[in-house]
Amino acid sequence: MSGALLNGRYRIIRELGSGGQGRTFLCQDMGLLGNPYCAVKQLRPANTNDPTLLNKAKRLFSQEIEALGKVGHHPQIPRLLDTFEENNEFYLAQEYVDGVSLSQELPPGKLWQENQVIEMLREVLQILQFIHQQEVIHRDIKPDNIIRRNIDNKLVLIDFGCLKQVGDTQLTTQGRKVLSTMAVGTQGYMASEQHQGRAFPCSDLYALGMVGIQALTGKSAIELQMKYTEPLSGEVQWQPLAPHVNPHLVGILSEMVAYRASDRFQSTTEVLQVLPPVYSPPTPSPQPTPSPQPTPLPQPTPSPQSKQGSKARGIIVLVGFIGLIFVLSLIPSFLNQAKAKQSEAKAYIGSINKGQQVYYVEYTRFSDNIDDLGLGIKLETENYSYNISKIDSSSHVISTATARDKRLKSYSGIVYIVNVGNGKITTSMICETNEPSSRVPDDFESFDKCPSGSSGL
Numbered sequence: 001m002s003g004a005l006l007n008g009r010y011r012i013i014r015e016l017g018s019g020g021q022g023r024t025f026l027c028q029d030m031g032l033l034g035n036p037y038c039a040v041k042q043l044r045p046a047n048t049n050d051p052t053l054l055n056k057a058k059r060l061f062s063q064e065i066e067a068l069g070k071v072g073h074h075p076q077i078p079r080l081l082d083t084f085e086e087n088n089e090f091y092l093a094q095e096y097v098d099g100v101s102l103s104q105e106l107p108p109g110k111l112w113q114e115n116q117v118i119e120m121l122r123e124v125l126q127i128l129q130f131i132h133q134q135e136v137i138h139r140d141i142k143p144d145n146i147i148r149r150n151i152d153n154k155l156v157l158i159d160f161g162c163l164k165q166v167g168d169t170q171l172t173t174q175g176r177k178v179l180s181t182m183a184v185g186t187q188g189y190m191a192s193e194q195h196q197g198r199a200f201p202c203s204d205l206y207a208l209g210m211v212g213i214q215a216l217t218g219k220s221a222i223e224l225q226m227k228y229t230e231p232l233s234g235e236v237q238w239q240p241l242a243p244h245v246n247p248h249l250v251g252i253l254s255e256m257v258a259y260r261a262s263d264r265f266q267s268t269t270e271v272l273q274v275l276p277p278v279y280s281p282p283t284p285s286p287q288p289t290p291s292p293q294p295t296p297l298p299q300p301t302p303s304p305q306s307k308q309g310s311k312a313r314g315i316i317v318l319v320g321f322i323g324l325i326f327v328l329s330l331i332p333s334f335l336n337q338a339k340a341k342q343s344e345a346k347a348y349i350g351s352i353n354k355g356q357q358v359y360y361v362e363y364t365r366f367s368d369n370i371d372d373l374g375l376g377i378k379l380e381t382e383n384y385s386y387n388i389s390k391i392d393s394s395s396h397v398i399s400t401a402t403a404r405d406k407r408l409k410s411y412s413g414i415v416y417i418v419n420v421g422n423g424k425i426t427t428s429m430i431c432e433t434n435e436p437s438s439r440v441p442d443d444f445e446s447f448d449k450c451p452s453g454s455s456g457l
Helices: 051-072 114-133 161-165 192-196 203-215 220-228 246-254 268-274 305-363
Strands: 010-019 022-030 037-043 079-088 090-094 099-101 145-147 156-159 169-171 176-178 384-394 396-403 411-420 423-435 454-456
Touching: 010 037, 051 079, 051 161, 079 454, 114 145, 114 156, 114 203, 114 246, 114 268, 192 268, 203 220, 203 246, 203 268, 246 305, 268 305, 305 384, 305 396, 305 423
Parallel strands: none
Antiparallel strands: 010 022, 022 037, 037 090, 079 090, 099 145, 145 156, 169 176, 384 396, 396 411, 411 423, 423 454
């Protein structure tokens, strides 16, 4: 189609990409001075012969275009330039972003430094913060849709997944075709709820977390989901693949990709508040040249004692008030930091449980030494101490994460044997104290029930 003219205005230069719902072209806008480049996306409904279905697709297209119009004013989101229809196909023209996608920067096996991952997370989170404030969900965050713009090296978010619904149809039980909003997204980056056609702001956080984990492990998102997911909990057990990563960052990413939406961070603000700063070595500041000392001015005559006392009391009250406001402002920040730190413990206990299950399959017994599991987990971190507290190597093993800060919750994990028919299987559970505590819940009365004062995750 090179050279063809769309809507009598957009001359096709080449195809940029294609998918089940249509194609994207690099075009020149012949209607503007200088004929600037733009990206024109073609969206094809699956069945254009059904008038009812076509009308529904048109309405949905209009709604999604309105959503894109809301977010297109952000400097790191392509501007929506035009929309039109031709031959029952929908088109939208957007600003063309000349750059390199993160999928090109992250070939299989390529590892990023922690600082690179933190910088990427912060920049994309700030874009998502704006998007979510407009009540729009991207729904298809992945390396292909994050472009590093050549002109300024900034990341740009493209290709909103909401438009993929326009051409999607499915059969009902009565054999009637209806518009479907199921499974919008890309396998490997899709949160569990997206498989049921639902999406929340934390669905975007899940996808972004998977991009971060991919960058730290060198494993593709689909490989992480297929090979490293705990079958019972649905959690991605990626931590053993990156034992070098700071536990604080491990906790943040693990909470971003929690299987249940309710277990994730619920907003970009929550993640940004706990995301660690990028480390850069301090540079010595230049020593200032000594300057001549000015002659001191005469001091004013002290005011009467009563006025001094009144002024002092006023200052004390003011300072106390400011201090109270400052302390109150720190409370939400600390709660989010505690949540991230606790995510470390949940992730590590989950990995230990998984490691014990693998160990049992190989040796038909559990291990009393975390190091034997080959997870690379530090037994002492800034926030937690990890230990095997109780074990019967032939029936069960209990591991613990004891909080080193009394404001954090503690955790225990149990792996135990269940007889099924003529065979045996292992199953696991993680328990969390109901309140912050340095007392670990390891006194299990029965293997399938958390100890008193704790709840199962």
